[in-house]
Amino acid sequence: VLQGDLGPFNPGLPVEVPVWLAINLKQRQKCRLIPPEWMDVEKLEEIRDQERKEDTFTPMPSPYYMELTKLLLNYASDNIPKADEIRTLVKDTWDTRIAKLRLSADSFVRQQEAHAKLDNLTLMEINTTGTFLTQALDHMYKLRTNLQPGESAHSQDF
Numbered sequence: 001v002l003q004g005d006l007g008p009f010n011p012g013l014p015v016e017v018p019v020w021l022a023i024n025l026k027q028r029q030k031c032r033l034i035p036p037e038w039m040d041v042e043k044l045e046e047i048r049d050q051e052r053k054e055d056t057f058t059p060m061p062s063p064y065y066m067e068l069t070k071l072l073l074n075y076a077s078d079n080i081p082k083a084d085e086i087r088t089l090v091k092d093t094w095d096t097r098i099a100k101l102r103l104s105a106d107s108f109v110r111q112q113e114a115h116a117k118l119d120n121l122t123l124m125e126i127n128t129t130g131t132f133l134t135q136a137l138d139h140m141y142k143l144r145t146n147l148q149p150g151e152s153a154h155s156q157d158f
Contacts (some may be wrong), residue, residue, distance in 0.1 A: 035080045056119065057119060065122065105133050
């Protein structure tokens with residue numbers, strides 16, 4: 001049950017609404033969803049190819065590209081042209097970015113860096129490796145402190 005001020009909606013005229021409302025209306029067969037402009041096979045192919053070419057992370061069309069794709073394809077794939085191709089392209093892009101992120105994290109740990117620059121990463125991508133990275137840094141810290149002589153351990157003179 002929806003409560004509050006919604007609408008008035010006019011039949012046949014597109015209107016921007018929050019994703020949760022669009023999905024709710026779609027589930028009740030009260031609307032047809034129009035995918036975002038970037039959710040197009042040609043644009044996603046460009047994004048995927050650019051991501052594969054660059055060593056750094058390229059900007060994504062939306063900070064929530066993965067979440068939006070999953071929601072829209074799960075609830076409104078009948079409104080999205082070439083939905084299967086779009087799903088594959090977004091997954092390919094995601095896999096490329098996560099592989100880059102793992103390589104970056106590995107390099108970060110091996111070089112014993114103290115900070116990292118995370119330009120153009122989405123929150124979901126950061127959260128995917130966040131636990132691993134913080135645990136790795138914690139282990140590195142413990143190893144470093146165990147290898148360095150403590151201040152209380154003085155040598156004895158005879």
